[in-house]
Amino acid sequence: MWGVSDVITSSQGALVRIGAFVVAAAAVGVVGRYLAVPAVAHAVRVRNTDNPALVRAVRSYARVVVVAVAFLAGLVAAGFGAVLTKSAVVAAAASVVIGVAGRETLGNVVAGAFLVADPDFGVGDHIAWNNREGSVEAVDFRVTRVRTTADEVVTVPNSTLATAEIRNPYSRGRYRLTEEVEVRPRDVERASEILRETAAADDRVLDDPAPSVSASGFGESRVALSVLLWVGDPDHGAVWEVKDSFHRRVAERFAESDITLNPPKGRTVTLRTGDAHPIVDALTRERAP
Template sequence: MAHTVVAQTLPSGVPTGLAGLEEVALRTLGFFVGAILIYTVGRLLVVPTVAGLVRSRNRNNPTIETATETYVHVLVVVAAAVAGVIGAGYGGALTDASIVIAAISLVVGAASQNVIGSLVSGLFLIADPDFNVGDWIAWSGGEGTVESVDFRVTRVRTINNETVTVPNTELTTNALTRPYGRERYRITEQLDVAYADDAELALMTLVETAREDDRVLDDPPPNARIVAFGGTALTIQAEYWVSDPMDVNLVEVRSDFRRRVKRRFDEEGLTLGPASTHELSGDLSVDVAERVDAE
């Protein structure tokens, strides 16, 4: 006796039984085929093409190039998701304004205020012509070379070759220092010498010591100056430049300079970091009280 399988339908309109499983499988297959197809085309064709066009028009602005790749990639992901929905047979839901508004409201409500602020800050950083990938920047939390600007954070490579992810809001709400340019980095060293020492000799010694290092650039040349008159010592400062901070070990350069300065100052008889001395004057008197024991 033959058996007939009848697909039942739930009150919600969702089919059950073998026919229902077949329909779910077809819709799932349609989603993945549509999404993978659009994503592949976008990732292999659209993103490189748009990035190449932006690169050809903005050769001196790598920030725009990296940001374009990031944002276009996100658009490709969104387009792939939409294509998957259409491939699954739910394209009509996308035309329902109430559903779209509800989905957007859900996304915005789920996102925190900090995330939205970081996203907006990232857009401002990308649009800023004075903030670019490859620049050396210094802020209240550190310093380093900008590697990329993403939606939420900016990645910075530090002196120690460590990657730091800095929230975009921190870079847009705090002061940034970028005095070094892209191809060189200025190193500043301050030290104290005694007032009794020859200040001109100390300044000249600092300049000569900096020039002894092959990693120090000749243009601009090293220089030294007096920056402050302290209570017990004279504060002088040496400035010299090296190439791209990512090409040299700044920690090693600083350490080698300080070692040579210490040796040269000892040879020249200059007092490095003199101890604080204060002269006290006055009288000191002591009264001795006699104690008489009562008998």
């Protein structure tokens, strides 16, 4: 049976183990957080000056690694290192947790690492995926936060973006707008001139390549004109402002030049000789002497 001295000895041993765990874990944690993490983040920043998302992600991942290493160091200092390396039960439990509970989470973590390492994907970019679009606000361990055009913040699992087709329409320094209008055949030349002048008058539209207008098709009593113009230094707001301004000024110029925008379709009515029609009968009676 245990006596008082045995209880005291056991308590002292437990306190020593706890103290060793706290000291070791704190020491490793402090060194890692204030020395290792900043050093790693600085190294990544020097090599990726134009990708702040990657720097933030690496800093976050490094902090998680430091916490894990500090915890393991504390266990080793407390005398549980042998148990961790030799216990089949611990290994089996860890395998089950990682394989079942953490499978999806780990998949998102890995996908997030690939996303932040992609030079064409970063915080502030306007992206489109799976019939949705918005601006990337943050890339976290599990999800990416995107602010949509409706000013809603959507959290998208990293694995979804990693496996989807992502478009980054404004990443190349210019964006092509394609607009189409329809006019009467007699107004084609004048309308084409107005469209080119209106597009070129906007300072946000590039001179090289210059705006162009081409006849893209025929309709019933009208001709379709396709306008191509390139917006420089584009973002989602700027592109829509250029588009809105172009529409307003074209409508105004067309009205001044008496050009009908998107004229109604023509209709031809053919009557067979001898057929009775109320409208034809009425006109005949009006013209009769």
